[in-house]
Amino acid sequence: GQVFKLKDYKPTDFVVERIDLTFELDPRETKVISRVILHRREGVAKDVPLVFDGDELTLDGLQLDGSDIDPALYDVTPDTLVIRGLPESAPFEVTVSTTISPETNTALMGLYRTNGVYCTQCEAEGFRRITYFYDRPDVLAVYTVTIIASKDEAKYLLSNGNYLGGGNYDEGRHFAAWFDPHPKPSYLFALVAGDLGLIEDTFTTMSGREVALKIYVEHGKEPRAGYAMDALKRSMRWDEEVYGREYDLDIFQIVAVSDFNMGAMENKGLNVFNDKYVLADPATATDADFANIEAIIAHEYFHNWTGNRITCRDWFQLCLKEGLTVYRDHAFSADQRSAPVKRIAEIRLLKAHQFPEDAGPLAHPVRPESYREINNFYTTTVYEKGSEVVRMIRTVVGAEDFRKGMDLYFERHDGDAATIEDFLACFAEASGRDFKQFSLWYSQAGTPSVTVSTDWNEAKKTFKVTLEQSLAPTPGQSRKAPMHIPLAYGLILPDGSEFAGHPTGKEAADGVLHLTRRRQVFTFTGVPGRPVLSINRGFSAPVNIAMEQSTADLAHIARHDSDGVARWQAISEQATRHLVEASRLARDGRNLPSARDLADILVATAADDSLEPAFRAQALTLPAESDIAREIGSNIDPDAIHAAREAVLSEIARAGLAVFSDLADGAPKGPYSPGAADAGRRALAGIAMNYAAIAEGSPARAKAAFDAADNMTTLSQALQVMTQNFPAAAETRQALDTFRTRFADDPLVLDKWYSLQALAPGAGTRARVEELLAGKDFDRTNPNRMRALVGAFTSGNPTGFNAADGGGYRLLAREVVDIDKRNPQLAARLLTAMRSWRSLEAERQEQARLALVSIRSAGNLSADVSDIVDRMLA
Ligand code: HT7
Numbered sequence: 065g066q067v068f069k070l071k072d073y074k075p076t077d078f079v080v081e082r083i084d085l086t087f088e089l090d091p092r093e094t095k096v097i098s099r100v101i102l103h104r105r106e107g108v109a110k111d112v113p114l115v116f117d118g119d120e121l122t123l124d125g126l127q128l129d130g131s132d133i134d135p136a137l138y139d140v141t142p143d144t145l146v147i148r149g150l151p152e153s154a155p156f157e158v159t160v161s162t163t164i165s166p167e168t169n170t171a172l173m174g175l176y177r178t179n180g181v182y183c184t185q186c187e188a189e190g191f192r193r194i195t196y197f198y199d200r201p202d203v204l205a206v207y208t209v210t211i212i213a214s215k216d217e218a219k220y221l222l223s224n225g226n227y228l229g230g231g232n233y234d235e236g237r238h239f240a241a242w243f244d245p246h247p248k249p250s251y252l253f254a255l256v257a258g259d260l261g262l263i264e265d266t267f268t269t270m271s272g273r274e275v276a277l278k279i280y281v282e283h284g285k286e287p288r289a290g291y292a293m294d295a296l297k298r299s300m301r302w303d304e305e306v307y308g309r310e311y312d313l314d315i316f317q318i319v320a321v322s323d324f325n326m327g328a329m330e331n332k333g334l335n336v337f338n339d340k341y342v343l344a345d346p347a348t349a350t351d352a353d354f355a356n357i358e359a360i361i362a363h364e365y366f367h368n369w370t371g372n373r374i375t376c377r378d379w380f381q382l383c384l385k386e387g388l389t390v391y392r393d394h395a396f397s398a399d400q401r402s403a404p405v406k407r408i409a410e411i412r413l414l415k416a417h418q419f420p421e422d423a424g425p426l427a428h429p430v431r432p433e434s435y436r437e438i439n440n441f442y443t444t445t446v447y448e449k450g451s452e453v454v455r456m457i458r459t460v461v462g463a464e465d466f467r468k469g470m471d472l473y474f475e476r477h478d479g480d481a482a483t484i485e486d487f488l489a490c491f492a493e494a495s496g497r498d499f500k501q502f503s504l505w506y507s508q509a510g511t512p513s514v515t516v517s518t519d520w521n522e523a524k525k526t527f528k529v530t531l532e533q534s535l536a537p538t539p540g541q542s543r544k545a546p547m548h549i550p551l552a553y554g555l556i557l558p559d560g561s562e563f564a565g566h567p568t569g570k571e572a573a574d575g576v577l578h579l580t581r582r583r584q585v586f587t588f589t590g591v592p593g594r595p596v597l598s599i600n601r602g603f604s605a606p607v608n609i610a611m612e613q614s615t616a617d618l619a620h621i622a623r624h625d626s627d628g629v630a631r632w633q634a635i636s637e638q639a640t641r642h643l644v645e646a647s648r649l650a651r652d653g654r655n656l657p658s659a660r661d662l663a664d665i666l667v668a669t670a671a672d673d674s675l676e677p678a679f680r681a682q683a684l685t686l687p688a689e690s691d692i693a694r695e696i697g698s699n700i701d702p703d704a705i706h707a708a709r710e711a712v713l714s715e716i717a718r719a720g721l722a723v724f725s726d727l728a729d730g731a732p733k734g735p736y737s738p739g740a741a742d743a744g745r746r747a748l749a750g751i752a753m754n755y756a757a758i759a760e761g762s763p764a765r766a767k768a769a770f771d772a773a774d775n776m777t778t779l780s781q782a783l784q785v786m787t788q789n790f791p792a793a794a795e796t797r798q799a800l801d802t803f804r805t806r807f808a809d810d811p812l813v814l815d816k817w818y819s820l821q822a823l824a825p826g827a828g829t830r831a832r833v834e835e836l837l838a839g840k841d842f843d844r845t846n847p848n849r850m851r852a853l854v855g856a857f858t859s860g861n862p863t864g865f866n867a868a869d870g871g872g873y874r875l876l877a878r879e880v881v882d883i884d885k886r887n888p889q890l891a892a893r894l895l896t897a898m899r900s901w902r903s904l905e906a907e908r909q910e911q912a913r914l915a916l917v918s919i920r921s922a923g924n925l926s927a928d929v930s931d932i933v934d935r936m937l938a
C-alpha cells in the first residue's frame with residue numbers, strides 16, 4: 065500500500081469556496097448531488113487538473129457550471145475523479161452525482177444504517193465514500209445540506225449547523241435544509257435521519273444567546289439521556305469559565321447510535337455518539353459508565369474549539385486536536401470530581417495502554433511522520449500521550465502563561481487548519497521560552513527512562529540528585545536525542561514535613577527538576593536531615609523512573625507526601641515490586657515471599673477514614689496482571705504472574721478480613737447518585753467485597769450482594785467477584801443466568817454479561833468464549849458486542865488469551881480475518897491486542913507468530929489489517 069509522509073505536505077491546487085449537498089435517502093440507492101464552487105489557487109498552472117478523492121464510488125453524472133462535462137475531459141475510478149480543462153482564474157461550479165448504498169455499508173464509514181437510522185462517520189476519510197471531493201482536513205468550506213426522505217422512515221432529518229427550513233415533498237416524503245456558516249473540513253460533515261426519541265433543553269451562553277440542546281436516542285430510551293444532557297450543560301459552562309470559549313451556533317445536537325466504531329464523533333453542531341456513551345440510569349449503568357459519559361460528552365463538546373474552529377492541516381497533526389482535547393476533558397473531569405483520584409486513573413490507563421504501545425512494534429511518535437492507514441493512528445499514543453505532552457507544556461510554562469498561550473492559539477488560528485509548530489509557537493511567545501528541545505516529545509517515539517540516584521551528606525547537609533535519561537530505539541528511530549523532561553518533586557524530611565529550598569541552578573524552580581541533558585546533577589544545600597525524594601510527582605512526565613528506593617522510604621512517602629497522587633504512586637510502587645518479585649519466583653517454581661509488609665500498608669490505608677474512599681479504593685486495587693507483565697518486560701509467563709498475584713491478593717485479604725468485611729457494607733444507602741462522592745464509597749465497598757470474598761473462600765457474600773443490589777454498579781461488582789474468583793460455582797452460574805434473563809432486551813447491559821465471562825481467568829475461558837460467539841443471537845456486526853466479548857477476552861484476560869496451546873491467538877486470528885471482510889477498522893483494532901507478543905516466553909511467542917502469519921497469508925486483507933500485521937511481524 066501507499067505510504068503517506070508528513071514531509072510531502074502540499075496544499076490543494078484548487079480552493080473550495082462552498083459546497084451544497086443534496087441527499088435523497090434510500091436504504092440501497094441514496095442519490096447524492098454535490099455542487100462545489102472552487103477556483104484555481106494562485107500560481108497553479110492552467111493545465112493542472114482537479115483531483116478529487118473517492119472510495120468505492122460510482123459516478124452518475126458530472127457537470128461544469130450546469131453543463132455535462134465531455135468524457136474526454138475527465139477520468140474516473142472508484143477512488144479518484146480527475147477533471148481537466150477547468151477555468152484558469154474565475155470561480156466555477158462542479159456538480160458531482162453519485163449513488164450509494166447505506167444499508168450494505170458494513171464498514172461504518174461514510175453513510176450507513178444502524179437500527180434503521182441513517183448516519184454518517186466521516187473522520188478520517190469517510191466523506192470520500194459519499195461523494196468525490198477533496199477529502200482532507202485543510203480544505204475548509206461552508207456547507208449547505210438538503211435531505212429528502214420518506215416521512216415514515218425518517219422523522220428527523222439532521223445535519224450540521226443551523227436549521228434553514230423544511231417541508232413536505234412528493235410521495236410521502238419530506239425534506240429539511242441546514243446551513244453551517246463555519247467553514248469546515250469534510251471529516252466534520254454529518255447527516256442523521258431516522259425515527260428517534262428526543263430530549264430537549266436550552267443553554268444560555270456567556271454573552272446571553274440561547275442555544276437549543278437536543279439529544280436523540282432510540283425510542284423508549286429518553287429517560288436514560290438525562291445525565292448526558294446534564295454533562296453537556298456543565299461542559300459548555302466549563303469551557304466558558306476556564307477557557308473563555310463560547311458555543312457558536314443556535315443549536316447543538318447529539319445522536320446516540322448502536323453501531324459505531326469508536327466512542328463518539330465531534331461533527332460540527334451534530335455529534336454522533338456510540339449509545340454506550342450517552343445512555344445511563346442507575347439500574348443499567350455503572351459509576352464508571354457515568355464517568356465515561358461525562359468525559360466523552362465533554363471531549364466531543366470541547367472539540368468545537370480544539371478541532372473544529374481550529375482544525376488540523378493534515379492527519380499527521382491529529383494530536384493537535386486529540387491530545388489537546390483529551391487534556392481539556394481530563395481537566396474538566398478533575399474539576400467535576402476528585403482531582404487526585406482522576407489523575408491516578410489517568411496514570412493507570414496511560415501505563416496500561418500507552419506504555420506497552422510505546423514499547424512494542426506499533427510504537428510511533430505522538431505526531432507520526434508516515435502512515436499507510438490513518439485509521440490505525442487513532443491510538444493511545446496520539447490521544448493519551450498527546451494529552452500528557454500538553455500537560456507538560458503547562459508544567460513548563462506555568463498556569464498563567466499556559467492560559468495566555470491558549471488564548472493566543474484561539475485568537476491567531478481561529479478558522480485555520482494548523483500544525484503542532486503553530487501550537488508550540490503560541491506557548492513560546494506567551495512564555496518567552498524556546499520549545500525546540502521540548503518539541504522532541506512530538507517526534508521521538510518510546511517512553512524515556514530516567515535513572516535516579518541520590519547522595520546524602522550528613523556532615524555538609526547536602527543532598528545530591530543525579531538524573532540520567534535514555535530512550536530505547538523504536539521502529540524507524542534508532543538514535544534519540546535527550547528530551548526536556550519536567551520532573552515535579554518534593555524532599556520529605558524525617559519528621560514528614562517538606563524541605564522548602566530549591567537546588568542550586570536555574571533549571572529547578574517551582575518544584576520541578578528540568579532534565580534537559582543526558583545526565584544532570586541537582587544539589588540541595590542546607591537540608592536539615594536526610595530527606596526522602598518524591599520524584600515525578602503526579603506523573604508530571606510520562607517516563608519510567610528507575611530508582612533504588614528502600615521500602616522504608618516508599619512507606620515514608622506513602623505516609624507523608626503532601627501530594628495525594630504521589631502517596632498513591634509510592635504504594636503502587638511497593639505493590640509492583642512485590643508482585644514482580646513474586647511472579648519471578650512463581651515462574652521458577654520457588655516459594656513466594658511473604659506479602660505481610662504490603663498487606664499491612666494496604667489494610668491500614670483501607671481503614672484510614674481520613675482518606676477519601678475513592679482514593680482508598682485505588683490504593684487497594686493491585687497492579688493488574690498486564691501491569692506486572694509490563695514491568696517484567698520479557699520472557700513473560702502469564703500463568704506465573706496470575707498465580708503470584710492471586711497469592712498476594714489472598715494474603716492481603718486474610719490480613720484485613722475484619723476491615724474489608726466492614727467496608728464491604730459501606731456503600732451509600734438511599735437513592736442512587738452518580739456523583740463522585742457516592743461513586744467513591746461504592747468503589748471502596750466493591751473492592752472490599754472482593755477481598756472479603758477471597759478471604760472467606762466463598763461466593764456467598766457476593767451472591768447476597770448481587771441479590772440485594774438496587775443499582776448496576778453494585779450488581780456488576782458482585783457478579784465480577786463471582787466470575788473472577790469462583791467461575792465454576794453454582795452461585796455464579798445462577799447469577800449469570802439471572803442477569804441474562806433480566807437484561808435480555810438491553811444490548812448495552814448484555815455487553816457486560818459477555819465481558820464478565822470473557823474475563824474469567826484460566827485456559828478454560830476460551831471454550832466459553834467460543835460457545836458465546838456461536839450463540840444464535842450473537843451479533844457479530846455490532847462493534848460494541850465484538851469488543852465486549854472478543855476485545856475483553858484478548859485484551860483483558862492474560863491467562864485465558866495466552867493459554868500455552870495458542871488457542872487464544874488462533875481464535876483472534878480467525879475472528880480478525882472474518883471481521884475484516886465487513887469492518888476493517890474494527891478488525892485492525894482488535895488485532896492490536898497482540899502488540900506485545902514478542903515479550904512472551906518462547907513457546908507462546910511461537911504460537912503467536914504462527915497466528916499472525918496465518919492472518920497475513922489470508923487473502924484480500926484490508927489496508928487496516930495488513931498495516932497492523934506487517935508492523936507487528938516486522
Ligand atoms: N475524532 C473522533 C475520532 C473518530 C473516528 C476516527 C476514525 C474512525 C471512526 C471514528 N469515530 C470517531 C473521536 C474523538 O476523538 O473525539
Ligand code: ZN
Nearest residue numbers: 363367386389
Ligand atoms: Zn477527540
